[in-house]
Amino acid sequence: MSNLDQAPAEVIGESRGDVPGGPVVLPYRNVPLGGPRAMPVRRSLPQRAQSLIGAWCFVDHYGPDDVSRTGGMSVPGHPHTGLQTVSWLFTGEVEHRDTTGTHAFVRPGQLNLMTAGAGIAHSEYSTPATTVLHGAQLWLALPAAHQFAAPGFAHYEPPPADVDGATVRVFIGALFGLVSPVPVYSPLLGAEVSLAPGQSLDVALDPGYEMGFLCDTGSLAVDGAFAKPGEIIYCPAGSSGITLRGGPSQRTRLLVLGGVPFGEQIVMWWNFIGRSHEEVAGFRQDWQRQRAGGPGRYGVFPDAWQHTLAAPELPNVRLRPRG
Numbered sequence: 001m002s003n004l005d006q007a008p009a010e011v012i013g014e015s016r017g018d019v020p021g022g023p024v025v026l027p028y029r030n031v032p033l034g035g036p037r038a039m040p041v042r043r044s045l046p047q048r049a050q051s052l053i054g055a056w057c058f059v060d061h062y063g064p065d066d067v068s069r070t071g072g073m074s075v076p077g078h079p080h081t082g083l084q085t086v087s088w089l090f091t092g093e094v095e096h097r098d099t100t101g102t103h104a105f106v107r108p109g110q111l112n113l114m115t116a117g118a119g120i121a122h123s124e125y126s127t128p129a130t131t132v133l134h135g136a137q138l139w140l141a142l143p144a145a146h147q148f149a150a151p152g153f154a155h156y157e158p159p160p161a162d163v164d165g166a167t168v169r170v171f172i173g174a175l176f177g178l179v180s181p182v183p184v185y186s187p188l189l190g191a192e193v194s195l196a197p198g199q200s201l202d203v204a205l206d207p208g209y210e211m212g213f214l215c216d217t218g219s220l221a222v223d224g225a226f227a228k229p230g231e232i233i234y235c236p237a238g239s240s241g242i243t244l245r246g247g248p249s250q251r252t253r254l255l256v257l258g259g260v261p262f263g264e265q266i267v268m269w270w271n272f273i274g275r276s277h278e279e280v281a282g283f284r285q286d287w288q289r290q291r292a293g294g295p296g297r298y299g300v301f302p303d304a305w306q307h308t309l310a311a312p313e314l315p316n317v318r319l320r321p322r323g
Contacts, residue, residue: 022223022224022225022235023222023223023224023225023233023234023235023242024049024050024225024233024234025225025227025231025232025233025234026045026050026212026231026232026233026234027044027231028042028043028044028061028231029042029043029047030042030043031043031060033060033062033073033075039062039070039071039072039073039074039133040062040065040070041060041062041137042060042061042230043058043059043060043061044061044214044230044232045057045058045059045212045232046058046268051322051323052261052262052266052322052323053210053211053212053232053234053257053258053259054186054187054188054189054209054210054257054258054259054260054261055140055141055142055184055185055186055188055259055262056138056139056140056188056257056258056259057083057139057140057262057266057268057273057323058083058137058138058139058268059136059137059138059212059232059257060136060137060138061135061214061216061230062133062136062137063090063091063092063132063133063134063135064090064091064132064133065132065134066131066132067092067126067130067131067132067133068131070133072092072125072126072130072133073094073125073126073133074125074126075123075309076123076305076306076307076308076309077097077121077122077123077301077302077305077307077308077309078121078123078271078308078309079116079119079120079121079271079272079283079287079311080114080116080119080120080121080122080271080272081116081117081118081119081120081272081273081274081283081297082117082141082142082147082148082266082272082273082274083116083139083140083141083142083273084113084114084115084116084139084140084142084184084185085112085113085114085122085137085138085139085140086111086112086113086137086138086139086140086171086172087106087111087112087114087135087137087138088111088135088136088137088138088171088190088192088255089106089108089110089133089134089135090108090134090135090216091108091132091133091134091135092108092126092127092130092131092134093105093106093107093126093127093129093130094106094124094125094126094127094130094135095124095125095126095127096122096123096124097122097123097302097304097305098114098120098121098122098123098151098153098299098302099120099121099122099151099298099299099301099302100120100151100152100299101300101302102114102153103302104153104155105127106124106135108135109157109169109192110155110156110157111154111155111156111157111158111171111172111182111190112154112155113153113154113155113156113172113182113183113184114151114152114153114154115142115149115150115151115152115153115154115183116142116151117142117146117147117148117149117150117152118148118149118150118151118297119283119286119296119297119299120151120298120299121287121298121299121301121308123302136214136216136255139273140184140186140188141262141264141266141268141273141323142185142273143185143186143262143264144264144275145185146185147273147274147275149185151299152183154182154183156180156181156182158170158171158178158180161176161178163201164201164202165196165199165201166193166194166195166196166199166201167193167194168191168192168194169191169192170190171190171191171192172184172188172189172190172191173188173189173190173191173258173259174189175189175191175203175256178191186259186260186262187206187208187209187259187260188258188259189209189257189258190255190256190257190258191255191256192253192254192255192256193244193253193254193255193256194251194252194254195218195244195245195246195251195252195253195254196251197218197246197247197248197249197250197251197252198246198248199245199246199252200243200244200245200246201243201244202241202242202243203242203244203256204240205239205240205242205258206258207237207238207239207240208237208260209258209259209260210234210235210236210237210258210259210260210261211234211235211239211242211256211257211258212232212233212234212235212256212257212258213227213232213233213235213244213254213255213256213257214230214231214232214254214255214257215227215228215229215230215231215232215233215252215254216229216253216254216255217229217250217251217252217253218246218247218250218251218252218253219246219247219252220233220244220245220246220252220254221244221245221246221247222235222243222245223235223242223243232257237260237261262323264323265321265322265323266321266322266323267280267319267320267321267322268322269314270284270311270312275321277318277319280319281314283297284311284314286298287311288310288311291308291310
């Protein structure tokens with residue numbers, strides 16, 4: 001998915017918890033995802049109070065949306081560098097094409113993980129059969145040692161497991177003895193958890209991980225902090241366990257996102273992650289040159305692409321690192 005809104009988030013993390021130094025609620029802001037019909041998304045990361053959770057650096061939560069009203073997802077070919085994209089659907093179907101030659105579909109309960117590394121371009125369109133679209137699009141920042149990793153694509157369908165009455169799917173890392181085989185470049189965790197109304201679930205954590213719990217449906221409580229759909233409850237590193245509590249009236253579904261604190265600063269603008277203003281400006285220049293028919297780092301455009309997205313103009317100020 002393209003980060004079509006270039007402005008950094010300006011909202012500040014809201015405590016809404018009663019434990020000093022404990023969980024903090026990261027609110028979202030509404031962002032239109034391109035075009036005149038503009039599918040709306042709820043963006044909860046990055047923001048001024050919290051740029052990353054481990055290597056997780058970008059979280060968009062969307063739907064459930066009636067695509068006859070919103071137009072669904074319609075994102076032409078666009079570039080990425082220095083990151084991995086994580087696509088996770090709850091409802092609907094999205095068609096993916098990229099410049100490694102991959103043509104794949106994103107479906108509920110299936111992970112599509114694309115490594116941009118040195119440079120890749122891809123497109124995403126909801127399929128004609130999709131009537132309701134609901135999911136999350138997430139990015140992982142690549143550490144400097146792997147910033148220019150070879151582009152690639154991985155697909156994985158994690159088996160659902162019953163854990164004390166909750167349904168758990170682990171798509172990155174390991175949780176409850178469930179392990180994902182997909183390749184990532186720093187210690188990470190990504191999982192979907194579904195709780196029955198009023199259910200509590202104890203979760204053992206690696207104390208070296210900072211954690212984010214993205215509420216998708218229902219409501220979520222973690223140690224005195226409360227979140228509604230689209231909000232993240234952030235827990236700093238240091239805890240060996242927490243208890244997830246779902247709301248009383250309906251099932252609560254959430255994404256568990258965690259990792260070792262990234263420990264590096266990144267420059268993140270449009271669809272690029274780099275380490276300096278000059279590097280990101282170079283990525284943009286390469287993309288514009290390749291769109292015009294010149295050489296570039298982004299691979300061979302698929303024949304199915306009729307057009308690609310132009311990069312916006314760089315701001316009149318230097319891009320500042322975050323993290």
